[in-house]
Amino acid sequence: QLQMQESGPGLVKPPETLSLTCTVSGGSISSSGHNWAWIRQPPGKGLEWIGNIYYSGSTYYNPSLKSRVTISVDTSKNQFSLKLSSVTAADTAVYYCARQALYQLLPNWLDPWGQGTLVTVSS
């Protein structure tokens, strides 16, 4: 059974860079048919998709975050990572990683999700 686990600092100072890693277990990150995604959820609010990556390194990013986001993959470690630069308090959120299925050649549903990690941006 595929499992996802986020890791990284829980506190980041503005305007530094937020860095998180997602470790995939129970399956290979190099499998075809899936992208690997990051999603976030500010406290008490809805879900916001950040972006995803295919094992080959090709990416899709949310246009609203694209200028600050970098997603990378390390197939040797079965991990993918998120970097979000120039953070502000508005970037405080629970950050989730998830597998995103490719359907009709496009990213579609997200399953499974990691448990999420709260990142607080504060000086």
Added chain:
Amino acid sequence: SYELTQPLSVSVALGQTARITCGGNNIGSKNVHWYQQKPGQAPVLVIFTNSNRPSGIPERFSGSNSGDTATLTISRAQAGDEADYFCQVWDSNTVFGGGTKLTVL
């Protein structure tokens, strides 16, 4: 950018049928996915590609999609179905609805 509109809240009596809508321009032409999120937990996929249930999701959960509205239907609602529900589509990037809080009375 594409927008998805969900009601903020829906209430249903125990054992009755709840319907949660997700509105979007010609959403019937897109693949809609639904997630259930209970407090303090990660979202869980309950419906993918409009009407398909992942393994382990009860048959009480069903979905439909036509025109400008997609609908998640929960039959014989149980107390354990109380949660936030989010719809999602792909439109050049992944878009989520704002979420609906389901209350089981």
